[in-house]
């Protein structure tokens with residue numbers, strides 16, 4: 248192939264400028280690597296990141312998942328520090344709310360999450376239903392679970408006099424603007440020397456002797472690098488196909504939709520808006536407060552949540568026929584809620600794996616790395632994932648065989664460490680997972 252002397256060359260190409268790709272570019276650039284993030288969108292954070300509810304919580308079902316989220320909390324809680332020399336005042340805010348999770352038989356009354364929190368020294372409080380009632384005097388604390396559809400004759404009829412209680416995690420909250428947060432990291436990366444290229448679609452991954460050479464854009468532009476990172480979010484599988492490795496991983500990714508409804512609360516309930524993030528497993532709805540007396544409400548942990556695979560370029564972008572069900576169910580808990588005439592909300596895409604645990608790994612193609620399958624729960628961890636991937640890439644490119652000798656990654660803010668084969672592309676499906684977005 249004819250090659251111009253003007254071919255751009257970098258140490259690493261990161262495909263994707265979502266929160267994951269930007270974080271990886273940032274950390275590699277801080278190591279002095281010449282990096283470029285390439286994205287087909289016009290700016291950073293416009294893929295699935297832009298629809299994220301950006302909840303930062305620590306109650307995962309695995310030690311590694313919780314440990315990574317706990318480390319992530321510390322990054323969000325000190326966002327300006329994470330961004331280093333970015334002195335802009337226009338940075339995303341972390342709103343601390345805490346998270347309350349209702350205990351049910353189905354979630355084993357959170358016994359696993361309580362044990363993991365103790366092990367990792369993550370603060371939590373067990374609240375009786377009486378205590379919950381003190382915080383939420385308008386709530387109907389009878390049990391309605393397990394969740395059923397509103398057209399079921401038993402809908403709205405309590406199944407027990409009271410819910411068991413809940414676990415409150417004070418160290419939780421949400422980022423008010425996930426796209427701005429991503430752009431903050433972009434700016435920090437640029438200050439560290441990293442480059443970005445937008446409105447550019449990677450259409451080919453060039454390789455030779457099982458080693459990446461670079462990428463070709465859909466307009467024919469050639470960019471070379473010995474390292475390419477797949478941080479393409481819901482397009483991860485397509486990128487793997489371009490690299491010719493789609494058949495070589497034991498764990499695979501696929502794309503599903505998730506809907507979250509945006510609800511203006513009646514004035515009697517407005518205190519919820521600046522209140523606690525709630526995962527109400529009894530009714531199968533979660534609440535994420537927003538500003539101006541509004542909340543996001545979504546479905547979580549019901550038997551009728553739809554996880555059929557969709558095409559990321561051709562999926563239903565409107566709220567579906569069961570879209571208002573999480574609000575009906577929430578109406579059981581908050582009778583004053585009222586049901587809006589018009590449903591508004593977001594429809595986003597999750598790139599999920601079989602066990603809802605991401606893949607952070609090298610691959611069978613030398614120089615091709617994977618930060619994919621984020622399973623609807625890796626916004627919070629992204630700042631740490633950048634560090635984790637950078638250390639993995641640096642080690643592998645220095646000759647370390649991560650497949651035979653899995654690396655350990657030290658979580659320096661919280662003082663624990665995790666074995667990175669937990670995120671391996673070739674792990675067996677992890678049965679400790681919740682097999683849900685809770686990870």
Ligand SMILES: Cc1cc2nc3c(=O)[nH]c(=O)nc-3n(C[C@H](O)[C@H](O)[C@H](O)COP(=O)(O)OP(=O)(O)OC[C@H]3O[C@@H](n4cnc5c(N)ncnc54)[C@H](O)[C@@H]3O)c2cc1C
Pocket residue numbers: 262263264265266267268269285286287288292293294295296297298299300301302303447448449450478479480481482505506507593594595596597618621622623624625626627628
């Ligand atoms: C509705 C919703 C709610 C969520 N809520 C939470 C939450 O509360 N807490 C939490 O922790 N996580 C949450 N998540 C998950 C979290 O947002 C994602 O895990 C995270 O944003 C994924 O980031 P990413 O960078 O991997 O993907 P993306 O943001 O999708 O970025 C990938 C980028 O790659 C680009 N790209 C793809 N293919 C190509 C190509 N061939 N050439 C060039 N560019 C390409 C895309 O344009 C895109 O910008 C939620 C997700 C959704 C959708």
